[in-house]
Amino acid sequence: xxxxxxxxxxxxxxxxxxxxxxxxxxxxxxxxxxxxxxxxxxxxxxxxxxxxxxxxxxxxxxxxxxxxxxxxxxxxxxxxxxxxxxxxxxxxxxxxxxxxxxxxxxxxxxxxxxxxxxxxxxxxxxxxxxxxxxxxxxxxxxxxxxxxxxxxxxxxxxxxxxxxxxxxxxxxxxxxxxxxxxxxxxxxxxxxxxxxxxxxxxxxxxxxxxxxxxxxxxxxxxxxxxxxxxxxxxxxxxxxxxxxxxxxxxxxxxxxxxxxxxxxxxxxxxxxxxxxxxxxxxxxxxxxxxxxxxxxxxxxxxxxxxxxxxxxxxxxxxxxxxxxxxxxxxxxxxxxxxxxxxxxxxxxxx
Amino acid sequence: xxxxxxxxxxxxxxxxxxxxxxxxxxxxxxxxxxxxxxxxxxxxxxxxxxxxxxxxxxxxxxxxxxxxxxxxxxxxxxxxxxxxxxxxxxxxxxxxxxxxxxxxxxxxxxxxxxxxxxxxxxxxxxxxxxxxxxxxxxxxxxxxxxxxxxxxxxxxxxxxxxxxxxxxxxxxxxxxxxxxxxxxxxxxxxxxxxxxxxxxxxxxx
Numbered sequence: 203x204x205x206x207x208x209x210x211x212x213x214x215x216x217x218x219x220x221x222x223x224x225x226x227x228x229x230x231x232x233x234x235x236x237x238x239x240x241x242x243x244x245x246x247x248x249x250x251x252x253x254x255x256x257x258x259x260x261x262x263x264x265x266x267x268x269x270x271x272x273x274x275x276x277x278x279x280x281x282x283x284x285x286x287x288x289x290x291x292x293x294x295x296x297x298x299x300x301x302x303x304x305x306x307x308x309x310x311x312x313x314x315x316x317x318x319x320x321x322x323x324x325x326x327x328x329x330x331x332x333x334x335x336x337x338x339x340x341x342x343x344x345x346x347x348x349x350x351x352x353x354x355x356x357x358x359x360x361x362x363x364x365x366x367x368x369x370x371x372x373x374x375x376x377x378x379x380x381x382x383x384x385x386x387x388x389x390x391x392x393x394x395x396x397x398x399x400x401x402x403x404x405x406x407x408x409x410x411x412x413x414x415x416x417x418x419x420x421x422x423x424x425x426x427x428x429x430x431x432x433x434x435x436x437x438x439x440x441x442x443x444x445x446x447x448x449x450x451x452x453x454x455x456x457x458x459x460x461x462x463x464x465x466x467x468x469x470x471x472x473x474x475x476x477x478x479x480x481x482x483x484x485x486x487x488x489x490x491x492x493x494x495x496x497x498x499x500x501x502x503x504x505x506x507x508x509x510x511x512x513x514x515x516x517x518x519x520x521x522x523x524x525x526x527x528x529x530x531x532x533x534x535x536x537x538x539x540x541x542x543x544x545x546x547x548x549x550x551x552x
Numbered sequence: 553x554x555x556x557x558x559x560x561x562x563x564x565x566x567x568x569x570x571x572x573x574x575x576x577x578x579x580x581x582x583x584x585x586x587x588x589x590x591x592x593x594x595x596x597x598x599x600x601x602x603x604x605x606x607x608x609x610x611x612x613x614x615x616x617x618x619x620x621x622x623x624x625x626x627x628x629x630x631x632x633x634x635x636x637x638x639x640x641x642x643x644x645x646x647x648x649x650x651x652x653x654x655x656x657x658x659x660x661x662x663x664x665x666x667x668x669x670x671x672x673x674x675x676x677x678x679x680x681x682x683x684x685x686x687x688x689x690x691x692x693x694x695x696x697x698x699x700x701x702x703x704x705x706x707x708x709x710x711x712x713x714x715x716x717x718x719x720x721x722x723x724x725x726x727x728x729x730x731x732x733x734x735x736x737x738x739x740x741x742x743x744x745x746x747x748x749x750x751x752x753x754x755x756x757x
Contacts, residue, residue, distance in 0.1 A: 453680020457689035457715055464693070464713040465733045465747075472588055472745045478715075478731040481749075485682075485689050485717050492682045 224253040228267050240274045247271040265295045273309045281312070288316040293410065293543060296322045296347035321350035321401040322410050323372065327538045334533050335382030335389040342367075342378040342414070344399060349373050351402040356380065356416070359394050367397070382418075382534055389532060392420045397538075411544040419535035425526040429518045437512055438505040447496035454489015458482045577607040579726070579754025587624050587633070590743040597631060599624030605752065614641040614649055632660040635746075639675055649677040655694070657736070657746070667703045669736045669744065671696035671710055679718070688718045690730065701738040710736035716750075728752040 231246030250259060251267050259267060268291040275284040291298060291313075300313050327342045344352070354367040365385045367378055380397075384390050399412040461482025465474035581604060587597040603620025621634040634657070641651025652675070658668040675694040682688055692714040699708035716730025728751070735745045 450682050450684070453689040454682045457680070457691055457717070460691055460713075461715050461731065464715065465731075468711050468713050469733050469735050469745045469747070470737075471590070471743065472735070474733055475586060475747050477749065478733075478747075481716060481729060481731050485715075488682045488687055488717065489689075492687075495683075 224250050224257050224259050225263060227253075228259060228263060231267070232270055235270050235274055240278050244271065244274045244278070247274065261295065265291060265298045268294075269298070269300050269305070269309075269313070272313065273305055276309055276312060277306075284312060285316055288313050289320050292317050292320040292347045293322045293545075294324075296324050297345045318348045320347055321403055322347045322543070323352055323399050323401055323412050324543075325397070325399060325412055325414055325541050327414065329539075330535070330537050332533050332535050333382050336387075336532075337381075339379040339381045340536055342380065342397060344372060344376040344378055344412075346372040346374060346376070346401075350404075351406075352376075352399055353402070354378055354397060354399045356384070356390075357396055357398055359396070364390065364395065382536075389534065390418050392418050392534070408546055411546065412541050413544060414541045415539040417537040417539075419537065426522045428522050429515055431519075432508075432511055432515055434508070435512055435515070437509050438502070440502060440506050440509055442497045442500050442502060444498040447493045447498035450496065451489045451493035454485045454487075454492065458486030458489065461485065573610050575609040576757040577609075577726070577754050578604065579606075579728075579752045580604050581618075581620060581750050581752040583620060583622075583732075583748045583750040585622070585624060585633070585746060585748040587631075588745040588747075590745075591741060595626060595629055597624035597626050597629065599633070601633065601635070601748070603635075605754070607754075612643045614643060614651065615639075616641065616651070616653075629661075634658045634660070637673070639673070641675065641677070647679050647681075649675075649679075651675045651677070652697075655696075665703055667701070669699065669701055669708060669710070671699040671708070671736070673697060682717075686720055690714070690716050690718050690728065694734075696736075699736065701736070701742065704738075704740065704742070706738040706740065706742070708736050708738040710734065721753075724756045726752075726754045726756055728754070 227246050228250040231243050231250055234240075234243035234246055247267050247270055251264065251271070253259060258264075268287055272284045272287045272291065275281075275287060296317075300310055302310060323344045323346050325342055325344050327340065331340060333340050342354075344354070346352070349371060351370065352372045353369040356364045356367060358364055363385070365380070365383070367380055368376070382389060395416045395418060397414045397416055399414075400408045401410040401412075403409045459482075461478050465478060581602070583601045583603070585599060585601055587595075587599075589595045589597070599622055601620040601622030603618065603622075605616065605618040607617075608615045616639045617637075619634075619636040621632070624631055624633050635655075637653060637655035639651040639653030641649040643649045653673060654670065655673050656668060656670045658666050660666050673694045674697050675692060677690070677692040679691075680689050693711070694713075695711040696709050699710055700706070701708045712732065712734025714730050714732040716728055718726060718728040721727050730750050730752070732748045732750060733745065735743065737743050
């Protein structure tokens with residue numbers, strides 16, 4: 203029963219613990235190398251590198267295991283094996299450089315020779331991003347093992363070359379921008395593509411291909427929310443209008459003037475009573491008072507404040523509408539998967 | 553006194569509900585009048601009149617009745633005076649009314665037959681708000697389209713104008729203070745000019 207329980211425990215061992223087990227084997231291998239137990243070190247290091255899936259070592263740990271294995275094989279006087287392992291290290295991690303304080307000079311020399319003789323690149327790019335074709339660019343960064351010629355192309359899955367991104371020498375690293383357009387400067391249609399980076403040897407022969415699967419998606423625009431509208435968005439008059447004031451002034455003034463003019467015109471040959479001017483004057487004064495009460499032309503502070511709020515809201519709303527319109531114009535989403543390194547047949551492998 | 557009784561009855565009726573389209577106004581008026589007589593002799597008489605008015609409105613149409621009576625006199629002469637008018641008007645806009653109707657004014661002197669001026673008139677009445685729903689000015693101009701004077705028998709012409717201010721008072725009351733002047737003219741140099749200051753209080757319904 204104990205064996206069954208142990209088996210079950212191992213089967214359901216959490217991945218992190220499994221990874222820890224591979225790391226422990228790596229540590230034991232390094233310890234054996236330090237103790238000059240090269241036979242044992244080679245076995246332990248190969249076991250650590252053989253771990254797959256969730257048990258596999260991380261990228262830096264793989265590089266560490268490979269360089270220790272290279273040194274082990276070199277010190278065991280198995281130079282071909284050491285070169286092959288070093289080449290594998292160069293291809294999987296072109297930027298790796300062995301620690302000069304840890305490893306002997308012959309290992310450093312061998313690795314340098316292999317590195318220079320093994321053209322390889324690795325690429326890094328954001329997994330998911332959005333760009334506006336033509337005005338923005340996605341930058342792919344390439345890291346090389348040594349100076350050599352490369353050609354980077356964007357290809358469709360059927361092999362058609364959509365755009366050649368770069369052709370020329372690469373030193374330590376290279377930034378490779380792609381603006382989302384094909385070779386005809388047309389936006390790329392949504393679909394599956396790949397960026398391939400071919401490394402050439404001195405004879406101009408493709409020795410390695412880095413392939414990064416790429417998907418172009420029609421990305422939904424990341425729109426900004428419009429500001430909340432005020433309760434009343436209609437602009438109000440900021441000054442008291444003159445028209446209504448004139449409309450109340452006119453009846454009083456006209457009736458007052460009529461009181462002076464009309465009676466003499468009607469009562470021909472008579473002199474109308476002056477008492478009528480009391481009523482006429484009252485009418486005129488009332489008209490002027492009504493006019494002044496309307497305060498024509500005077501600012502209405504609450505309307506001025508209201509209009510300032512409405513104008514600010516209109517400006518902000520228009521600006522957000524403009525920015526949303528700008529954002530929605532032709533934005534595409536780009537998803538890039540993990541790169542795969544291919545070595546053409548006859549080009550020599552690790 | 554029969555006309556005053558009639559007006560009182562009409563004012564009492566103002567309290568009764570009418571159809572929603574109907575509007576009704578009835579009021580009492582007191583006037584101080586100055587009468588200038590010109591003809592073979594000239595005289596200036598002054599006195600007070602008491603009367604009333606009834607206005608009925610429906611839609612754009614307006615019917616108006618006015619009546620007043622009293623006594624005017626001077627140091628040597630005294631006359632009873634009765635004046636009335638009726639008009640039917642049309643208001644194309646809320647502040648303007650155009651109307652037609654008869655207008656009569658009769659002087660009664662003991663021992664003599666009555667002297668009556670009778671006109672068929674055309675009228676224009678305008679009302680302008682000064683303080684809306686509180687104070688307004690009122691102007692009315694009329695012109696005689698045809699007229700008769702019964703003693704001496706003669707055709708007559710004439711016209712008049714009334715200007716005033718009208719205030720809305722509490723309890724559906726309206727107060728109006730106005731100045732009125734009108735003149736009748738007949739052949740033979742007969743001319744009669746009447747000026748009046750009138751205070752009217754009316755009930756609106």
